[in-house]
Amino acid sequence: MAIEPEAGSGVGGRAGRGPARIVLVVAAATVPLGLFAESAFAHAGAGTPTLLYDLTVGWAFAAAGLVASWRQPDSRSGLLMACEGFTWFLTNLQGSGNDVLVTAGVLFGVVNEAILVHLVLTFPTGRTSSRPELALVVAVYAISVAGGLVYLDTAGTTAYDPYRCQGCTTGIHLFAGNAALMGAAQRAVEAVGSIAGLTVTGVLLSRWLTSTATERRLRAPLWLSMGTCALLTASHVTQVFQMGIQEPASQVYLLISDVAQLTIPFAFLGVVLRLRMTRAAVGELVLTLGSELSLDGLRDAVARALGDPSVEMGLWDECPGAFRDAAGRAIALPEPGDRRVADRIERDGRPIAVFVHDHVLADDPRLVRAIASALRLVAERSRLLDDLRGQLDEVRASRARIAEAGDAARRRLERDLHDGAQQRLVTLSMTLASTLRQLGDTPEAADVRAALALAGDELRQSLAELRELAHGIHPSVLTDHGLAGAICSLAARMPVPVEVAAAPDRYPAAVELTAYYVLGEALTNVARHAGASCARVSAAAERGRLVLEVEDDGRGGAVARPGSGLRGIADRVEACGGSVSVESPPGGGTRLRAELPCG
Known part of the structure; x- marks a missing residue:
C-alpha cells in the first residue's frame, strides 16, 4: 500500500461522523433501556447481585462501543458493541408482564448472541473479510431469529427459566397448536445453533x-471470547439433548456467562486504548528525539511499542532502486499472500521509504499513518542531510580547486619571474660588471665607473628583492629540499630561536605547499604579535594525516578574527579537507595544531 502525505482533516473525517452519531444514539438509548429492563428482571425474581452484573455487562458494551467509535470511526466494531449492549437488555423484557414487550424480548433478545458472534468474527474492522465468514454471520442471525420464533411457543419447557414468575405472561404465541412439532423445532434450532457455535469456536x-x-x-478479545462462545454452545447442546439443569446450577451458569461476557468489552x-497508546508513543518519540530522530531509533522504538521485533523500516536508494535499512542492507518486500505487509511511503508518486509490519496493523490505519508520518520525517531529514553533505562536499571541492588553481598560478608566476625578469636582471648585472672591467682607470672614466657601480648595486638589490618575492610566491626550497628543509629555512629567518622537529619525509605537493604556508603564517604571527622568547615547530604523519604544531611562550590570547592570519590558516586548511585548533589562554602562550589529509 502506498501512503501519500495527508492534506489534513479532522479525526475520522466526514466518512466516520455518521456511524459515530448512530453509535452515540444507540449507547444513549441503552441507559434508560437498561434501567427499565432490570426493573423487569427484578419483577421476574432476579436478586441484586444478578441485576448489578447484568447492568454492568450491558453498559460496558455500550461504553466500549462509544470509545471504539471515537478512536476508530472507520470501524464498525464500535456500532456492533453498542448494539450488543442494547440487545443485552432486550432479553430482560420477558419479565415485564406485558405481552408485547415479552414478545419483543424473546424475538430481539436472542439476536444478542448473533451480534456477539458478528463482533468477534469481524473484529477490529467490523466487516466480514470473506464469503464463508459472511455466510456464517448471516446463518447465525437466521438461527437466532428462528430460535426466537420457536421459543415463543415453547417458553417455560425447561427446568429453569429466569423469566417465569407468578403472574408473568408468556407473550404472544404466533404458532400455538402442535406442542410436539414446536418442541421438535426447538431442538432442531438448538442443534443448528450448537453446530454454528462449534463452528465459530473452531474458527477462532x-x-x-x-x-x-x-x-x-x-x-x-477474540481469544477471550472463545470461552464465551463455548459457554453459549454448551447451553444449546443441553437443549438439544434435553439435559435438565436445576435452578441452583443454572444460576451459577448464568453468573459465569455474565462474567465471561463482561471481560469482552473491557x-x-x-x-x-493499547493502539492509541502506541500512536501516542510514536508521536512522543518524534518530539523527544527531535533533530536526532534516526531510522534505526524509530524502528527500535516502534518495535518495542508494538512488541514486534520483526518490524522493518528502510529508505529508498535511487541508484540500485531498492529500500535499505539503517545498516545499508536491502529490504526484501513481502510477497502476495504473506502475513507481513509493506507500506510504501511516497511523495508526489515517488517512493521515499517503506514500513514492513505484521498484517494485523492494517486493521488500525490511524496507527499505520502515525508511524508513516514519523518515517516520512526521518526520510525527509535524511534527504536534507544528504543534500547538505553534497553541498558541503561541493564547497570543499570548490575551495580545494581554488586553492590548487592559486598554487598553480603562483608556480607559473615564480617560473616566469625566474626564467624572465630574473634572468634578464642577471644578464644585465653581468653586462655592467663586464663594462666596468673594460673601463680604464683614467680620470675621465671615474664618473662613469661610479655611476655604473651605483647601478650595479641597485641592480643586485632589485635582484635580491625579486628572488625574495619569487620565494614567497612559491618557495623553491620546498621543491628542492622538501617540507623539512623548508621549515628549517623558515626557522632560520625568525628573530627568536625556533626548535624544529620534522622528519625528512615527502608528501604530495599540494599538502607540502599548504603546510608551508600554514607554518609560515603561524611563525609570522609569533614574530609579530606573540612577544615570545622561543618557539617550537613539528611536522609528522599520523594515521594518514600530516599533523603540524606551532607552539610559543608568548602572551597568548590569539583569536581568529575575520581577515586575521589565523582565519586565513583555517580557510586554507579546511579547503584541503583538514582541521585547525588553537589553544591560546591569556598569558599562557599559543599552541596551533593543524591536520591535513595526506593519504
Missing part, C-alpha cells in the same frame, strides 16, 4: 493457532 481457535505473536497480543476497550 484456528485463527489463534495460525496467528502471529503480534496478532495474538492485539486481538486478545478487552476490546483495552485493545483500542
Whole structure:
C-alpha cells in the first residue's frame, strides 16, 4: 500500500461522523433501556447481585462501543458493541408482564448472541473479510431469529427459566397448536445453533493457532471470547439433548456467562486504548528525539511499542532502486499472500521509504499513518542531510580547486619571474660588471665607473628583492629540499630561536605547499604579535594525516578574527579537507595544531 502525505482533516473525517452519531444514539438509548429492563428482571425474581452484573455487562458494551467509535470511526466494531449492549437488555423484557414487550424480548433478545458472534468474527474492522465468514454471520442471525420464533411457543419447557414468575405472561404465541412439532423445532434450532457455535469456536481457535505473536497480543478479545462462545454452545447442546439443569446450577451458569461476557468489552476497550497508546508513543518519540530522530531509533522504538521485533523500516536508494535499512542492507518486500505487509511511503508518486509490519496493523490505519508520518520525517531529514553533505562536499571541492588553481598560478608566476625578469636582471648585472672591467682607470672614466657601480648595486638589490618575492610566491626550497628543509629555512629567518622537529619525509605537493604556508603564517604571527622568547615547530604523519604544531611562550590570547592570519590558516586548511585548533589562554602562550589529509 502506498501512503501519500495527508492534506489534513479532522479525526475520522466526514466518512466516520455518521456511524459515530448512530453509535452515540444507540449507547444513549441503552441507559434508560437498561434501567427499565432490570426493573423487569427484578419483577421476574432476579436478586441484586444478578441485576448489578447484568447492568454492568450491558453498559460496558455500550461504553466500549462509544470509545471504539471515537478512536476508530472507520470501524464498525464500535456500532456492533453498542448494539450488543442494547440487545443485552432486550432479553430482560420477558419479565415485564406485558405481552408485547415479552414478545419483543424473546424475538430481539436472542439476536444478542448473533451480534456477539458478528463482533468477534469481524473484529477490529467490523466487516466480514470473506464469503464463508459472511455466510456464517448471516446463518447465525437466521438461527437466532428462528430460535426466537420457536421459543415463543415453547417458553417455560425447561427446568429453569429466569423469566417465569407468578403472574408473568408468556407473550404472544404466533404458532400455538402442535406442542410436539414446536418442541421438535426447538431442538432442531438448538442443534443448528450448537453446530454454528462449534463452528465459530473452531474458527477462532484456528485463527489463534495460525496467528502471529503480534496478532495474538492485539486481538486478545477474540481469544477471550472463545470461552464465551463455548459457554453459549454448551447451553444449546443441553437443549438439544434435553439435559435438565436445576435452578441452583443454572444460576451459577448464568453468573459465569455474565462474567465471561463482561471481560469482552473491557478487552476490546483495552485493545483500542493499547493502539492509541502506541500512536501516542510514536508521536512522543518524534518530539523527544527531535533533530536526532534516526531510522534505526524509530524502528527500535516502534518495535518495542508494538512488541514486534520483526518490524522493518528502510529508505529508498535511487541508484540500485531498492529500500535499505539503517545498516545499508536491502529490504526484501513481502510477497502476495504473506502475513507481513509493506507500506510504501511516497511523495508526489515517488517512493521515499517503506514500513514492513505484521498484517494485523492494517486493521488500525490511524496507527499505520502515525508511524508513516514519523518515517516520512526521518526520510525527509535524511534527504536534507544528504543534500547538505553534497553541498558541503561541493564547497570543499570548490575551495580545494581554488586553492590548487592559486598554487598553480603562483608556480607559473615564480617560473616566469625566474626564467624572465630574473634572468634578464642577471644578464644585465653581468653586462655592467663586464663594462666596468673594460673601463680604464683614467680620470675621465671615474664618473662613469661610479655611476655604473651605483647601478650595479641597485641592480643586485632589485635582484635580491625579486628572488625574495619569487620565494614567497612559491618557495623553491620546498621543491628542492622538501617540507623539512623548508621549515628549517623558515626557522632560520625568525628573530627568536625556533626548535624544529620534522622528519625528512615527502608528501604530495599540494599538502607540502599548504603546510608551508600554514607554518609560515603561524611563525609570522609569533614574530609579530606573540612577544615570545622561543618557539617550537613539528611536522609528522599520523594515521594518514600530516599533523603540524606551532607552539610559543608568548602572551597568548590569539583569536581568529575575520581577515586575521589565523582565519586565513583555517580557510586554507579546511579547503584541503583538514582541521585547525588553537589553544591560546591569556598569558599562557599559543599552541596551533593543524591536520591535513595526506593519504
